[in-house]
Amino acid sequence: MAGNWLPAAQLTGSGRPVLEPGEVECSLLSSVDLLSEENPNFPHLKSGLLILTTHRLIWVQESSTTSPPTAVFIPLSAVTHIFSLKKSIKSMFASPRFRFQASLKGMMVVITLILRGKSDIDSFLEKFWEAWRRKAWEDGVVKSGPEVSGSGHGSGGDGGFAVRMPVVGVAGILRKEQEMWENTDKSLQDAFQDLNALMGKAKEMVMLAERMRTKLLSGSTSQATGTNDEEIGTKEEMQELLLSVGIVSPVTKESAGALYHQQLSRQLADFVKIPLERSGGMINLIDIYCLFNRARGTELISPDDLLRACSLWEKFDVPVMLRKFDSDVMVIQSKSHSDDEVFTRIRSLVTTPDTLRAGITASDAAMTLGIAPAMAKEHLLAAEAKGLLCRDVSPDGFRFFVNLLQEIDADDIFLVKEYGIYHTWIKAISAAR
Amino acid sequence: MRRRPGIGGLQNAAAARDQYRLLGENVAKLRTDLMKEQLATFRSQLEDFARKHKNDIRKNPAFRAQFHEMCAKVGVDPLASNKGFWAELLGIGDFYYELGVQIIEVCLATRPHNGGLISLDDLCKLLGQRRKAVRETISEDDCLRAISKLKVLGSGYEVITVGKRKLVRSVPTELNKDHNEILELAQAQGFVTVDEVQRRLNWSSGRATDALETLLEEGLAMIDDGHRDGRRRYWFPCVSSVSSYVGTDAL
Numbered sequence A: 001m002a003g004n005w006l007p008a009a010q011l012t013g014s015g016r017p018v019l020e021p022g023e024v025e026c027s028l029l030s031s032v033d034l035l036s037e038e039n040p041n042f043p044h045l046k047s048g049l050l051i052l053t054t055h056r057l058i059w060v061q062e063s064s065t066t067s068p069p070t071a072v073f074i075p076l077s078a079v080t081h082i083f084s085l086k087k088s089i090k091s092m093f094a095s096p097r098f099r100f101q102a103s104l105k106g107m108m109v110v111i112t113l114i115l116r117g118k119s120d121i122d123s124f125l126e127k128f129w130e131a132w133r134r135k136a137w138e139d140g141v142v143k144s145g146p147e148v149s150g151s152g153h154g155s156g157g158d159g160g161f162a163v164r165m166p167v168v169g170v171a172g173i174l175r176k177e178q179e180m181w182e183n184t185d186k187s188l189q190d191a192f193q194d195l196n197a198l199m200g201k202a203k204e205m206v207m208l209a210e211r212m213r214t215k216l217l218s219g220s221t222s223q224a225t226g227t228n229d230e231e232i233g234t235k236e237e238m239q240e241l242l243l244s245v246g247i248v249s250p251v252t253k254e255s256a257g258a259l260y261h262q263q264l265s266r267q268l269a270d271f272v273k274i275p276l277e278r279s280g281g282m283i284n285l286i287d288i289y290c291l292f293n294r295a296r297g298t299e300l301i302s303p304d305d306l307l308r309a310c311s312l313w314e315k316f317d318v319p320v321m322l323r324k325f326d327s328d329v330m331v332i333q334s335k336s337h338s339d340d341e342v343f344t345r346i347r348s349l350v351t352t353p354d355t356l357r358a359g360i361t362a363s364d365a366a367m368t369l370g371i372a373p374a375m376a377k378e379h380l381l382a383a384e385a386k387g388l389l390c391r392d393v394s395p396d397g398f399r400f401f402v403n404l405l406q407e408i409d410a411d412d413i414f415l416v417k418e419y420g421i422y423h424t425w426i427k428a429i430s431a432a433r
Numbered sequence B: 001m002r003r004r005p006g007i008g009g010l011q012n013a014a015a016a017r018d019q020y021r022l023l024g025e026n027v028a029k030l031r032t033d034l035m036k037e038q039l040a041t042f043r044s045q046l047e048d049f050a051r052k053h054k055n056d057i058r059k060n061p062a063f064r065a066q067f068h069e070m071c072a073k074v075g076v077d078p079l080a081s082n083k084g085f086w087a088e089l090l091g092i093g094d095f096y097y098e099l100g101v102q103i104i105e106v107c108l109a110t111r112p113h114n115g116g117l118i119s120l121d122d123l124c125k126l127l128g129q130r131r132k133a134v135r136e137t138i139s140e141d142d143c144l145r146a147i148s149k150l151k152v153l154g155s156g157y158e159v160i161t162v163g164k165r166k167l168v169r170s171v172p173t174e175l176n177k178d179h180n181e182i183l184e185l186a187q188a189q190g191f192v193t194v195d196e197v198q199r200r201l202n203w204s205s206g207r208a209t210d211a212l213e214t215l216l217e218e219g220l221a222m223i224d225d226g227h228r229d230g231r232r233r234y235w236f237p238c239v240s241s242v243s244s245y246v247g248t249d250a251l
Helices: A089-093 A121-134 A136-154 A158-164 A170-192 A195-200 A201-224 A227-243 A253-278 A285-296 A302-313 A337-352 A353-358 A361-368 A373-384 A421-432 B006-052 B054-059 B060-073 B084-090 B095-114 B120-130 B141-154 B178-186 B192-202 B206-216 B242-250
Strands: A025-035 A047-055 A056-061 A071-075 A079-082 A096-104 A107-115 A281-284 A318-322 A330-334 A389-394 A397-402 B117-119 B159-160 B164-170 B221-224 B231-235
Touching: A025 A121, A025 A253, A025 B060, A025 B178, A047 A121, A079 A121, A096 A121, A096 B164, A195 A201, A201 B006, A253 A281, A253 A285, A253 A302, A253 A318, A253 A330, A281 A285, A281 B084, A285 A302, A285 A330, A285 B095, A302 A318, A302 B141, A337 A353, A337 A361, A337 A373, A337 A397, A353 A397, A353 A421, A361 B095, A373 A389, A373 A397, A373 B178, A397 A421, A421 B084, A421 B221, B006 B054, B006 B060, B095 B117, B095 B120, B117 B120, B117 B206, B117 B231, B120 B141, B120 B164, B120 B231, B141 B164, B159 B206, B164 B192, B178 B192, B178 B206, B192 B206, B206 B231
Parallel strands: none
Antiparallel strands: A025 A047, A025 A107, A047 A056, A056 A071, A079 A096, A096 A107, A281 A330, A318 A330, A389 A397, B117 B164, B159 B164, B221 B231
């Protein structure tokens, strides 16, 4: 729709924007119109979700009937001017709006944003200004340059340093080595003076951390000097296990405001995909609470928020669902792992010649389906409730048989329909005798 | 160095090589030691910052992302709130939530070894190790409180008492694959004992007892205390056909 003017933004399965590396979400506003008052050709985008990131301004169509929501973005680098807010009597009654100028497709366009929702326009503008001035998108571009030389400098053998100081023989190498350590020490000291210093040097410190990590890890594997090294190694492995799936831009109350739970819910749906696959389609809600919070770093969410985010899934088209057992245990399961799929497997399980005759128990089902017995029992009882199975309670225990009663005609109970399960059952029984 | 002919020359060259190698090793060792020292400084500084400037860090999304990256890379836990007076008294603040996350993490990390059953002592010890920087010991009561905060998310984590010890079970019955292993084990004879499960599957006694008790509650197992050796036998009529356990009885 806006394809001519604005590039389309990629969305995740649950309708959240896919962020570029290094891009972080700053603020969200709901029901925002995006249009150009001067240019009639410019599309009028009505009532969408506006997401301000450090790199872009993303407009996402709010959930409508058309299945895949569309999204477009304006790179902040294209913004050339942000007009300050005009306060007038008129503006007190109309929905708040603000304008900025951007160069799109080689043309200067003044774009107006109308905020129809109840939102704090001043604080949004402030964040917009901040992100625009900060020019975070440039970091990414510049980064690719020094990173190459940075890693070279890290490996300790070469280039940048050699030019400055003549390296002669062993002494030269040692001197170079020492200088490197002094530099690192100094930059560590500088960076941790106070928070502002750390913020300024954040990028450098991240690189230093990376360098230390790779060196120590490679060192401990090749040398294995002692228990201390191993301790660090295992500790780091453990951390890595959980921190590796980090969420760079967690949805927070501060950035999302009123949209907090809704956005959190979507982010969670995207997040659980990987852990869910690893654990075979079902995972304890409490485990997810830990993994999700770990991925969010310091942005902890409370158990209540998590539960609310999960319960909102019913309203969105996401491939996961929350399930509560009678025992009050709550799990997250993927929809492909849902009851229907399990019922199909149970059906095929109870219709083999052996099981037609002898039925199955919960533990049989557990072993064949590769799930816990308690879970298998749940599934069997659910299948019984659906009319797929019949139970038989005997001294032998609780056994389930395929339900033949559905095929038996009330008017003629001796009629055996050919190729039905009843027919197969009779064959199986007579074969056994 | 000019190469000279003869055995003497070869020996000289070898000696020189040895010396270089020695020097190289020394430098490498020095390098690792220094690196470790710097890493330690880096870590403690990050931990300090995480604690002191928590709110400021949270206010700036871009910096927050970088801060997390640093923490992850050098292995610092960014969750390090002090318990504080109010947390202790009213259970408010982030302390118990953070502790909760760390408890689950320990449970997850140790699950491959213990099948999701960990004693409260061990849990406290492991938590203490992770929170070394905060210099605050975690009591069992803190753990219990933190776990009770997770109740909202269902009864997936339970504190159970086996004998005198308190255990934390992080795998609910519905997801417990231990039971399958016991059933498989029982297929051979139709019954198992606690000892046998411990020995054959290499489990702790708590883990074996808990799993068998649950199977008993679920109605999958029957107990038999009447055998000559005095060991309780857990029979699983469901996994062995009638004929096979009649057979073993006759033996």
